[in-house]
Structure formats: C-alpha cells, structure tokens
Amino acid sequence: MTFAPVIISLPIADRPTSHRFYRDGLGLDTVGELADDGIPEPLQFVVNDGLRLMLIPTGGFGWVIGRHEVAARGQSECVLSLSVASPADADAIVERARAAGAEVVSEPVSQPWGYTGVFADPDGHLWMVSADSES
The missing domain is CATH 3.10.180.10 (2,3-Dihydroxybiphenyl 1,2-Dioxygenase, domain 1)
Structure with missing residues (x-):
C-alpha cells in the first residue's frame, strides 16, 4: 500500500512568518487557494511529488490532535x-x-x-x- 502525498503537519505561531521562512528560506512552493491574508489556506508546501508540509496555527493544531498537547518550543519529538x-x-x-x-x-x-x-x-x-x- 502506498500513500501519496504524505502530509507532515507542524504547529506554528505566525502564518506570515512561517510562510516567508519556508518560501524564502527553503524555496518551497505553496499549493492552494489564497486566503484574505494572501497566504494559502490551509498553508501547505510541496516538498516533492510524494510529500507536503502543512503548517497549522498552534490553536488549530491543538484542536486537530485532541487531548494531546503541542510540545513547548525547545522540545522536539522529531x-x-x-x-x-x-x-x-x-x-x-x-x-x-x-x-x-x-x-x-x-x-x-x-x-x-x-x-x-x-x-x-x-x-x-x-x-x-x-x-x-x-x-
């Protein structure tokens, strides 16, 4: 069984800051329709044909993961x-x-x-x- 694309989701504090970082810092392209702030919603970047990176504001990320807590800055799980x-x-x-x-x-x-x-x-x-x- 294969899955494509695989999407890795990460919590973020600020959409514009993260958008600029991944676009300018890593040169990744976004996908999706632009929201009112001029940034795609959801904020997804194409890493390669089989992998996307989705960046979710921390409050929304907490909603997605339910009872689990978002790790504090400086604590890395991966x-x-x-x-x-x-x-x-x-x-x-x-x-x-x-x-x-x-x-x-x-x-x-x-x-x-x-x-x-x-x-x-x-x-x-x-x-x-x-x-x-x-x-």
Whole structure:
C-alpha cells in the first residue's frame, strides 16, 4: 500500500512568518487557494511529488490532535531531514535558512554518517540537511 502525498503537519505561531521562512528560506512552493491574508489556506508546501508540509496555527493544531498537547518550543519529538547531493548544497541550504531567520543549531560539518547541519525554523522545529559524503 502506498500513500501519496504524505502530509507532515507542524504547529506554528505566525502564518506570515512561517510562510516567508519556508518560501524564502527553503524555496518551497505553496499549493492552494489564497486566503484574505494572501497566504494559502490551509498553508501547505510541496516538498516533492510524494510529500507536503502543512503548517497549522498552534490553536488549530491543538484542536486537530485532541487531548494531546503541542510540545513547548525547545522540545522536539522529531527531526525532519533533507537529503542533498553535496556538502556545498547542504551549506547553501543552511545559509539560506539562516538568512530567512533560522537558528542554526549545528553548523554543517563532516560526521561519521555524512556531512550534516541542523537548523530550527521560526517555531523551533528541527531540520537536518545532509549529504552522503564530502566531495
């Protein structure tokens, strides 16, 4: 059985801030009809053909998940990973994210498992950018 697209939903504090970050910082394209604020509702980005990222304001996210609480900023339950072709690509994405307001948690460096860097988006969600090896 396959599912396409898979949608990852994340809670956010501010739609315009998150929209700018994912559009400008990661270069992702939005899908959907524009709401009154000029931002698609729901706010979804295409990561690739099989994956979308949906950003939901924290209050709405709490409604969706029911009895569960949204994790406080600084408490991460997952790391979202982006695989890229080369260390130079990893460096470029981390720098682009930094310029768009990301907090770089771990500068890109060579690790035993590959070349990786980690940044937090404006809501503290962690993203790891990795390449297989230095070239």
